[in-house]
Structure formats: structure tokens, C-alpha cells
Amino acid sequence: MSTRSALSGPALRMGGLVLALVLLCVVGIATTDGRFASIGNITTILSLAATIGVVSIGMTFVITGGGIDLSVGSVLGLATVWASTLSTQYMAEDYGWWVIVLTALVVGLCAGLVNGALVAYGRVPAFIATLAMLAAARGLAEIIAGRRTQIVDVDPFLDVFRGDLLGLPMIVWIFVVVAAAGWFLLNRTTFGRRTIAVGGNPEAARLAGIKIKRHTLYLYGLTGLTAGIGAVMMLARTTAGSSTHGTLYELDAIAAVVVGGTLLAGGRGTITGTVLGVLIFATLTNVFVLNNLDSSVQAIAKGAIIVAAVLLQQWFASRERATST
Amino acid sequence: MVDVDPEPTEQPAPQPLLRMRGIVKEFPGARALDGVDLEVRPGEVHCLLGQNGAGKSTLIKILAGAHQPTAGEVLLDEAPVTIPDPVAALRLGIATIYQELDVVDGLTVAENIYLGHELARGGVTRRSDAARRTREVMQRLGHPEISPHREVGRLPAAGKQIVQLARALSREARVVVMDEPSAVLDSEEVGNLHRIVRELTAEGVAVVYISHRLEEIRQLGDRITVLKDGRTVATGLPVADTPTKELIRLMTGRSVEYAFPDRPGVPEDAAPVLDVEGLGLGAVFEDVSLTVRAGEIVGLAGLVGSGRSEILETIYGARRATSGSVRVGGKRLRAGVDVAVAAGMGLCPEERKSQGLLLDEPVYRNITLSTFARLGRGGLLDEGAERAAAREQVEALDLRPASVDRDARTLSGGNQQKALLARWLVHGCRVLLLDEPTRGVDVGARAEIYGLIRRLADAGTAVLVVSSEIPEVLGLADRVLVISDGRAVHEGPADEIDEHAVLDLVMEGSVA
Numbered sequence: 001m002s003t004r005s006a007l008s009g010p011a012l013r014m015g016g017l018v019l020a021l022v023l024l025c026v027v028g029i030a031t032t033d034g035r036f037a038s039i040g041n042i043t044t045i046l047s048l049a050a051t052i053g054v055v056s057i058g059m060t061f062v063i064t065g066g067g068i069d070l071s072v073g074s075v076l077g078l079a080t081v082w083a084s085t086l087s088t089q090y091m092a093e094d095y096g097w098w099v100i101v102l103t104a105l106v107v108g109l110c111a112g113l114v115n116g117a118l119v120a121y122g123r124v125p126a127f128i129a130t131l132a133m134l135a136a137a138r139g140l141a142e143i144i145a146g147r148r149t150q151i152v153d154v155d156p157f158l159d160v161f162r163g164d165l166l167g168l169p170m171i172v173w174i175f176v177v178v179a180a181a182g183w184f185l186l187n188r189t190t191f192g193r194r195t196i197a198v199g200g201n202p203e204a205a206r207l208a209g210i211k212i213k214r215h216t217l218y219l220y221g222l223t224g225l226t227a228g229i230g231a232v233m234m235l236a237r238t239t240a241g242s243s244t245h246g247t248l249y250e251l252d253a254i255a256a257v258v259v260g261g262t263l264l265a266g267g268r269g270t271i272t273g274t275v276l277g278v279l280i281f282a283t284l285t286n287v288f289v290l291n292n293l294d295s296s297v298q299a300i301a302k303g304a305i306i307v308a309a310v311l312l313q314q315w316f317a318s319r320e321r322a323t324s325t
Numbered sequence: 326m327v328d329v330d331p332e333p334t335e336q337p338a339p340q341p342l343l344r345m346r347g348i349v350k351e352f353p354g355a356r357a358l359d360g361v362d363l364e365v366r367p368g369e370v371h372c373l374l375g376q377n378g379a380g381k382s383t384l385i386k387i388l389a390g391a392h393q394p395t396a397g398e399v400l401l402d403e404a405p406v407t408i409p410d411p412v413a414a415l416r417l418g419i420a421t422i423y424q425e426l427d428v429v430d431g432l433t434v435a436e437n438i439y440l441g442h443e444l445a446r447g448g449v450t451r452r453s454d455a456a457r458r459t460r461e462v463m464q465r466l467g468h469p470e471i472s473p474h475r476e477v478g479r480l481p482a483a484g485k486q487i488v489q490l491a492r493a494l495s496r497e498a499r500v501v502v503m504d505e506p507s508a509v510l511d512s513e514e515v516g517n518l519h520r521i522v523r524e525l526t527a528e529g530v531a532v533v534y535i536s537h538r539l540e541e542i543r544q545l546g547d548r549i550t551v552l553k554d555g556r557t558v559a560t561g562l563p564v565a566d567t568p569t570k571e572l573i574r575l576m577t578g579r580s581v582e583y584a585f586p587d588r589p590g591v592p593e594d595a596a597p598v599l600d601v602e603g604l605g606l607g608a609v610f611e612d613v614s615l616t617v618r619a620g621e622i623v624g625l626a627g628l629v630g631s632g633r634s635e636i637l638e639t640i641y642g643a644r645r646a647t648s649g650s651v652r653v654g655g656k657r658l659r660a661g662v663d664v665a666v667a668a669g670m671g672l673c674p675e676e677r678k679s680q681g682l683l684l685d686e687p688v689y690r691n692i693t694l695s696t697f698a699r700l701g702r703g704g705l706l707d708e709g710a711e712r713a714a715a716r717e718q719v720e721a722l723d724l725r726p727a728s729v730d731r732d733a734r735t736l737s738g739g740n741q742q743k744a745l746l747a748r749w750l751v752h753g754c755r756v757l758l759l760d761e762p763t764r765g766v767d768v769g770a771r772a773e774i775y776g777l778i779r780r781l782a783d784a785g786t787a788v789l790v791v792s793s794e795i796p797e798v799l800g801l802a803d804r805v806l807v808i809s810d811g812r813a814v815h816e817g818p819a820d821e822i823d824e825h826a827v828l829d830l831v832m833e834g835s836v837a
Contacts, residue, residue, distance in 0.1 A: 188705060188706055189701075189704050189705055189706060190697060190698045190701055190704050190705070190706060191704065192706075193690070193697050193706060196683070196686065197683060197686075197694060200683040200684075200685065200686060201679070201680075201682065201683050201684070203674075203679060203680045204674075204679075204680055204681050204682055204683060204694070205683075205694070206643070206662055207641070207643060207662060207672055207674055207680055207681065208666070208694040208695040208748065209662055209663050209665075209666030209667070209695045210663070210694075210695075211663050267683070267685060267686075268685065
């Protein structure tokens with residue numbers, strides 16, 4: 001067991017996030033006479049959270065590893081377009097719905113590996129490399145789609161991914177599985193330990209014999225892959241591929257990750273925190289929508305939450321340092 | 326009548342321009358300066374001499390306003406002054422030129438010179454004025470070819486130094502402090518630097534000059550102050566009639582006694598484990614060859630900047646060698662740290678915090694940083710095995726507090742070093758490279774770490790140690806290589822050479 005006291009560190013941080021989520025729910029229940037606390041509405045919140053949630057899990061890894069990926073949103077858009085072109089859909093009709101899934105995943109993975117290669121081996125700063133990918137992927141998506149929305153009518157695909165399982169939408173299950181796998185990967189595998197080491201002190205990791213460049217490549221590949229998974233979910237939710245899908249997802253994902261307690265500087269990451277961060281933002285949106293409030297007011301609230309979360313984190317960090325030395 | 330002048334000399338001594346009296350500087354847990362006196366006269370080159378860690382850097386940082394003294398006073402023209410920050414130092418006419426050349430690469434020469442006191446009217450910079458004055462200063466420094474509009478980042482090291490000097494002159498500095506200015510220059514540029522220093526002193530500017538090169542001190546200096554262990558041991562020695570032997574005697578002789586373990590001696594037939602041949606790294610060092618046998622401790626002695634740490638890091642593959650080869654157990658290694666680690670090499674780096682540890686991770690994860698993959702199975706971690714391996718080392722090395730779950734940040738310097746040693750003990754090493762193994766470690770823990778290193782060697786590890794503390798290298802190692810200016814100038818058994826001889830070699834580059 002950890003020697004950290006229960007009143008400091010991760011436990012308290014998680015407690016704060018849960019408290020914030022509960023408060024939001026209380027506000028939701030109090031202001032919407034019954035419309036908030038219905039099975040249907042909860043399902044709506046979870047569906048809203050699912051796609052951005054999967055992308056945020058990938059973002060948690062790349063940030064914990066000391067990087068950043070600004071391209072997840074446009075890579076997601078590109079993957080939806082590529083996986084829904086006429087030729088992809090014809091192939092899916094012939095061979096099965098998995099063609100669409102595979103296309104989206106491969107596009108995401110490849111874009112991520114390009115990012116990773118630029119950052120790790122080309123020594124391009126992560127901010128710049130992924131900013132370039134943000135622009136380029138969106139442009140490529142527009143060229144492929146010709147700025148048109150590509151309707152998906154491969155029924156087996158829609159049947160699988162728009163369906164329900166045990167009362168919950170399929171895309172919510174995908175989020176649950178990705179989050180659980182992400183938690184396991186970060187906390188129980190050598191990959192996760194390397195991620196923390198590379199993000200916490202790359203020089204120490206390198207001098208201990210860890211191949212930090214290769215690991216950085218993998219991290220961006222992983223983030224790209226989650227953008228590909230997000231693309232599959234987006235295709236299912238909207239039944240269309242479009243070059244505008246995923247716009248500003250990078251910022252939503254970074255916000256959820258940081259609010260969740262992952263250090264933007266790297267070296268400490270929490271999947272549980274990210275999931276809570278995603279749920280807080282989705283619930284916030286839902287409460288605002290149910291109250292017919294302006295989306296501009298919602299944006300201000302979102303900004304306030306981000307700042308409050310980071311201020312609280314710094315306060316925790318300084319307290320921890322004060323008590324531990 | 327009897328003259329009561331405390332310094333009765335033939336000619337009356339000129340009034341000192343700068344005087345520091347009883348300067349004490351305490352850092353948390355350490356006393357860097359413990360009563361330093363310094364007296365600098367106008368128009369002289371005053372050399373500051375002392376071994377690494379003697380307190381020279383701390384002293385000049387106090388002059389530059391970067392540190393505040395805990396006690397003692399600074400007098401300028403015999404009037405006490407306080408120097409709360411670097412801007413105040415410049416305002417008082419004290420300019421410091423650091424070794425690391427603190428110029429802003431992206432700005433032009435003129436912009437650098439007037440950085441912080443821009444020539445401006447109503448917030449708008451007067452570029453042509455600045456350029457004209459810069460041209461004048463450059464003329465005075467003998468470098469009219471450096472244009473005021475040149476970007477500083479594109480100047481060579483010598484050029485950047487000129488810019489720093491120009492900055493000092495533009496502030497009408499009366500005291501110029503130079504920290505090993507010749508270390509970054511080639512011999513022609515050193516000549517020019519000396520010329521500039523002489524011109525400055527001819528105008529009445531006092532120069533405080535730090536250098537390890539005795540030859541240079543002889544050429545340039547007027548008087549010498551020697552620091553040792555944070556104290557002034559001699560002040561105002563005239564350069565002309567102080568013999569080198571005397572200077573070295575003043576600089577050496579430690580007040581602290583170290584307990585070094587016995588040297589059992591390396592058997593004649595011990596197999597060479599680490600074999601380095603003709604290793605070079607650009608302009609940093611060249612043609613370094615050495616062999617470390619199983620059970621042997623080899624020490625590299627040399628001053629900061631001599632290339633010691635770089636040699637270690639290049640052997641380890643953390644820097645890409647430009648020539649030469651490294652062999653472990655006869656097998657030549659490709660470049661790359663992972664290759665070196667796989668071949669059984671381990672490095673405890675000089676900067677433990679920035680290069681060695683994950684400060685916010687528990688001790689056991691720091692200890693298993695190079696073995697967690699091996700302790701796990703199929704990509705899964707086995708934290709139970711990690712804790713057990715770490716706990717075993719924590720007990721064996723008497724690491725305190727004896728908890729493997731505390732964050733590494735909370736450990737003292739000595740215990741952090743033990744954690745790093747434990748990392749390689751868990752890994753199992755044929756070759757262990759140690760860079761400054763006792764920096765920031767208190768005296769008691771030092772003896773423990775020396776004992777530990779010796780036990781590792783006795784168990785058959787080949788150990789290569791770098792230290793700027795010469796007594797440490799001589800006391801711990803079986804064999805010593807003396808490094809000066811990136812070359813090995815001496816190799817021999819550690820018990821056949823003493824601190825004086827090593828310093829002589831380092832400072833003169835040849836046996837005295």
C-alpha cells in the first residue's frame with residue numbers, strides 16, 4: 001500500500017472530480033424537473049461522452065509521455081472520410097463491415113505514426129509536428145470527400161455499431177472497453193511504466209537503457225489509433241463521413257485530460273481522471289442544453305472549470321511537496 | 326615616527342576599488358562560503374584561484390547580485406554597498422562575464438549590448454544611436470568587423486564573449502569579473518582577449534579573472550587570491566614572486582579526512598572487461614584509450630570542463646563518438662545507451678536529479694528503472710517482484726528511510742545515490758561508470774558509498790569513476806588517468822601520484 005495519506009495525492013484529487021460531477025448532477029436534477037435523471041438522458045450523456053472519451057484516453061498517454069497531439073480531431077475527420085468513400089463502402093458490402101473499421105483504424109494509426117516519427121526521429125517539436133498534421137489531415141479529408149458529406153449505407157456496419165448491448169449503446173461499450181484497456185496499459189504493463197518514465201524524466205529513462213525514441217513513436221501511434229476508433233464511433237453516430245468531423249476535438253480532449261489530473265508536463269497520468277473529466281464536460285453540456293442556455297455561456301463555464309481544476313492541482317502539488325519534504 | 330598603516334609598503338598602496346570582507350554564504354544544508362576576503366585595486370588583474378567547489382562561483386555570483394551573502398560586507402570605494410539583483414550590480418559598475426556566455430542569440434549585437442537599458446525615447450528604440458555607439462565600443466575592443474546589426478547567434482564563442490565585454494563597457498563598468506573566459510577560446514582568440522584585458526586595466530578598470538591555467542595567470546595577472554573550502558587562504562599574493570609550488574600547496578590539503586576502503590589489489594591475470602581505444606568526440610576530447618579489468622577501479626581526474634563527464638557519456642553511448650571504439654568483454658559495441666545497457670554497462674550520472682531519477686515516482690520504481698521489463702512477464706509488470714528486488718537492495722545498502730514506496734524526491738543526496746547504485750545492482754553490471762558519485766553527499770555517507778563501490782569491484786565489476794575531487798579519485802581508485810583539455814596526460818597506479826602532482830599536470834599539461 002502507498003504511504004501517502006488518504007487526505008493527499010491521487011485519492012483526494014479523484015474525490016474532488018467525483019464531487020464536481022455529483023454537484024453537476026444535482027444542479028441538473030434541480031433545474032430540469034425530471035428530464036435530467038431519466039434513463040434516456042443518461043444514455044444521451046454517455047453517448048455524447050463516448051467518442052471524445054476514446055480520443056481523450058489516447059491523449060492521456062501522449063501527454064503522460066511528455067508530448068501533445070493537436071491533430072486527433074482532424075485525423076478523426078480524415079478517418080471517417082476515408083472509411084466512408086464509395087470504394088470502401090463497396091468493399092464493405094462485398095467482404096463485410098470490418099473493412100470500414102479496419103480502414104478507419106489504419107488511417108488513424110498511420111497518421112499517428114507519421115506524427116511520432118517526426119517528433120521522435122525528426123526532432124520536430126510535438127506542438128509543431130501535430131499542428132502540421134492537424135492542417136494536412138483536414139485538407140486531405142476535404143480533397144477526398146470533395147467537401148461533401150458521405151452517407152454510410154452499409155447496413156451490417158450500422159446494425160453492429162448503432163445497436164444496443166445490455167441496454168447501453170454500442171459506442172458507450174466501446175468507450176468502456178477502451179478506458180479499461182487504457183487503464184490496464186498505463187498501470188499494469190511495461191509500456192505504461194515506460195510512458196511515465198519517458199514523460200517524467202526522458203534523460204533518466206534514456207540513461208537507464210529505455211529506447212525513448214521508439215517509445216515516443218509508439219505513443220503517437222497509439223493516439224492516432226484512438227482517433228481511428230473515434231472515427232468508427234463517429235460514423236456510427238452520424239451515419240456519415242465528413243471532413244468537418246472532430247473539429248476542435250483536440251482541445252476538448254486536452255481539457256478533459258488536464259482537468260482529470262494528468263500533468264501537462266508529463267510523468268503523471270490518470271485514466272480514471274480522464275474519464276471523469278470527459279463525463280464532467282459531457283454532463284455540463286447536457287445540463288446547459290436541457291435548460292436551453294446559450295452555448296456561449298456553456299463555453300465560459302467550461303473555461304472556468306479548466307482554470308479551477310488546474311489551480312486546485314497546483315494547490316495540491318504545493319501541499320504535497322510541503323508535507324513530503 | 327612610526328607609521329600605523331597596516332600595509333607598510335615602499336609605495337603607498339592605492340586605495341582598493343572593491344573590497345569584500347568576511348563573506349559567508351549558507352545554502353540549505355551547506356556552507357558554500359565561510360569567510361572570504363577579497364581586495365581589488367583599480368587597474369589590476371586580480372586572479373581568483375581555487376579547486377572545484379572552493380567557492381569561486383558563489384563568490385562571483387554574490388558580486389553579480391545573483392546571490393545574497395549570509396554575512397559579511399561588500400565595499401566599493403570603501404563605502405558599503407548592497408547588491409540585491411543583477412541590475413543593481415551593473416548600476417554600481419560591476420559587470421560579470423560568465424563562462425556560459427549569457428547572450429540572447431536571436432537579437433542583434435547592438436540589441437544585446439543595450440539589453441535592459443535600451444536607448445529609447447517614449448518607448449521607441451533609437452536604433453541608429455545604439456548602432457553608432459556599438460560601433461564605437463567594438464572599435465575600442467579591436468573588433469570593428471563585428472557589425473551592430475549582426476545576429477549574435479551566428480557569432481562564434483569568441484564573438485559572443487566580445488559582445489559581453491562590450492555590454493560591460495557600455496555600462497561603464499569599473500569592475501569586470503571574468504569566469505574562465507579563455508576556456509571557450511582558441512589560442513589566437515586568447516591573445517586578443519588578453520590584449521583587451523590589458524587595455525581595460527590601462528584605463529583603470531579592475532578585472533577579477535578566474536582561470537585554472539597557471540601560464541595564463543603568469544602572463545596576465547597582477548595579484549592572486551586563493552580560495553579553499555569556502556575560505557580565503559591567501560590574498561593579494563603578487564603574481565611575479567609566488568612560486569607555482571606555493572600556489573598548489575595553498576589550493577590543496579583538505580580539511581576533511583575521508584575514510585577510503587583498502588585496496589586489495591587486482592590480480593595480474595584479471596581479464597580486461599572494458600576496452601576503450603582512441604575514443605574521440607569532436608573538439609571535446611580526443612584519442613582516449615583505457616582498459617578496466619574485472620575487479621579494478623579506474624579513476625579519471627580532471628577539472629570541470631576538461632572533458633571527463635563527456636568521456637564517460639561517450640563510452641556509455643549517450644553521445645555519439647566521432648572516432649575510436651568501445652569493447653565490453655572483447656565485443657565491440659554499436660552506439661546507443663540501450664546497446665551498452667544490454668552489454669552489461671551502467672551509468673550513475675553526474676546530475677542525479679535531472680539525469681538519474683524520476684523524482685515523483687516511488688523509490689522501488691527508480692531502482693527497477695532498467696529492469697522492470699525483465700522482472701515482469703510478457704509486457705506485464707510484476708510490482709511484487711520489483712518491490713522485493715528493491716527492498717533487498719535497500720536493506721543491503723542501508724538506504725534510509727528503508728521504505729521503497731516513498732517518492733525519490735524525499736531522499737537525501739547520499740540515499741539518492743544509493744538508489745542509483747541499487748538500480749545497477751539489481752540489473753547486474755560488468756562495467757559500472759560513476760560520474761561524481763559523492764557530489765552533494767555528506768561526509769558520513771561518503772565513506773559508505775566508497776565502501777560500496779569497492780565491494781562492487783571486489784565482486785568482479787569493472788568500475789570507472791570520474792570526480793573533480795582529486796583526493797577522492799586517488800583514495801578510491803587502483804589506477805588513475807589525469808585528463809586535461811580533453812587529453813589523457815598521465816596514467817598510472819593511484820598510490821604513486823599525489824594531489825600536488827595531479828594538479829600540476831592538470832594546470833600545466835605536463836609533469837612538473
